[in-house]
Amino acid sequence: MDKNINIKVKIWRQRGPKEKGFFETYSLENISQGSSFLEMLDILNEKLINEGKEPVVFDHDCREGICGMCSLYINGHPHGPDEDVTTCQLHMRKFHDGETITVEPWRSAGFPVIRDLMVNRSAFDEIMQAGGYVSVNTGGVPDANSTPIPKNKAEMAMDAAACIGCGACVATCKNGSAMLFVSAKVSQLALLPQGRIEAARRAKAMVAKMDELGFGNCTNTGACEVECPKNISITNIARLNREFLSAKLKD
Amino acid sequence: MSWLISSSIGRKLMMSISGLFLILFLIFHMSMNLVMVFSMEAYDMICEFLGANWYAIVGTLVLAAGFIVHIIYATVLTLQNRKARGGNHYAVANKTSAEWSSKNMYVLGLAVFLFLCLHMYQFWFQMQFKELLHIEGAVVQGSAIVVPLFQQPLFVAIYLLAFAALWFHLTHGFWSALHTVGWNNTVWIGRLKTLSYIVATLIFIGFAIIPIYIYFCYSAVA
Structure with missing residues (x-):
């Protein structure tokens, strides 16, 4: 009671x-x-x-x-x-x-x-502006299911998209790393066909911006996923590593 | 290739690759140690084979490069991360449950490094180094160093403690290295973490057998 x-x-x-x-x-x-x-x-x-x-x-x-x-x-x-x-x-x-x-x-x-308990989180906005979007000519509304997406991919993309960008991951990380946030934002688009087109450019641009803004290097402690209010998984970080490395190797 | 230095994921990749290379070396080293349990003569043959020959020297240099890359990157990453964390510390310590080893990799690595200095002095310096520079008293037979060393309980304890630090380092290091190269998803993360404990434990047992065997059993045989 x-x-x-x-x-x-x-x-x-x-x-x-x-x-x-x-x-x-x-x-x-x-x-x-x-x-x-x-x-x-x-x-x-x-x-x-x-x-x-x-x-x-x-x-x-x-x-x-x-x-x-x-x-x-x-x-x-x-x-x-x-x-x-x-x-x-x-x-x-x-x-x-x-x-x-x-x-x-x-x-x-x-x-x-x-001031007091308020912090400046505009660094996250800057990271999003660096590549957290899709640039497409939308045209008319497409028919439902005209772009087939496997169920598990759709669900993983949706889970990644649950990130609200609050910054709890950075706050709890002993390295001050923003990898969970960036990986969720890269994953939600990289998993879908609409986001694949710019996937390589996006991963490189967002990671470069994250590094430029002084966030730390992830050491996979997993503290971020424990504290994330939206249960974002660190497997997204592995996906970001994969996306980034394959983009760099293709250069 | 400048991104291997300038980008955070590039630096992590270097950490990961050098770490995996050092794990391979540990398995190689451990296999040769285990020969001792079966035959001291065979062990001495291996020591002679890996003396001041060109292939052993090339191997030593590549290995040293692996260690240097791993240690330098670890130091740079740790310093950068401390800076990224900022000067303000929480009044109530972080209560988030994360694996202890994952939060203390640099300290554990430092413990392993200090042990490595001792170990290099006790073995490599007396053997390959002295042989290479023709310094008086180079030891060719490994058993001439190993057996007296591990009959002293102090060194048995120091070596076992170092292997324990290495165990903690590897339980996080192994899966983390594979996570960094991107080999992970919701299914594999559990498998890799379990595999990490198995690999770390096998390496711990493989190395720990030698001092224990020599301390307790070998003197009785000899």
Whole structure:
């Protein structure tokens, strides 16, 4: 049964990208376990505003786990202790009465802190702009099944396309590597006939951009796939390696 | 070919290929060691065969190149990854469950490297190196070094510890190398990880037999 709990939240405060950050601890009483984690932060901010203090800045948008905007490194896990959910889908019933919850921003050289818990993830947009698309003259709407795609390929492409680009993979990686993200974005197109045409160029361009932006070298620890809220598999990384190497060998 | 240095996947490929080459060498080395269990004379014949001959020297140089590539790339990759991680560390340590060996490959590699320095001094320097430069006291018969060495419990322990570090290094290294060259999918990932443990364990047993055999059994025979 959900009940109301009293908690302490230890939150990273940082006024700007260049400022020195620090932790501040806040007490919250009577938080319903039925509320979501972000609702708890809303309650905290309401309280801070009423006290005339600066509210905590954090990223959020759709609050239903599909936009990839929310982040937060909660008690040693990106997106908190629950499995396969984003922070916005995390509920307070995962925490107990009297607990101190530590909330930190993503920490990686590729994602600099903008303020408090908000980090700059535009590096992911730049990687997508480098090649995460198909350039086709669409013409009219084609008939269904005019391009046959095997069932298993369609499913693998769909699984890869589930990536919402939240950056949890980079946040948890000891190498600060973005390989899970890039591999999902390369795979979702490389598996389909429409994406095959530009597959070689795409793999090379996206990997080059990823390296240029200072993300680390993947060492296959697999931490990313454990924390991914969308269950993206590291077998996508093997596919990206394959795509990239065969593209380079064809040059 | 500059992408083997400039691109992250290129650097990983070099790590992978050199690592797989070193695994092949380990299996080669282990097979020759195991000859000792059957016949010391045969082992000494192999040692003589791999003395200061041109083919043994070429082999040594290729092998040294493999080690150097693997070590230099490992150092560069580790430094780059530390930089990519950034200077800010999490207050609550990362609680994500990932295999311990996979997160400590450089430290494990360093342990193996330190052992390698000791091992090279104890064997290669006394044998091929001295023979090559005509330094006094070159040892031709391997058994003349192996047997007294492994009758000292300290060195048996050091060698076994190094093989244990190597076991951890290989449990991650083997499948990771094949993952990097792109040989993986949802079916093979499980197979390769299992195979990784089998390969690492076989190599561990193959090497560990020698010091244990000599310490416990050989003195009794001789």
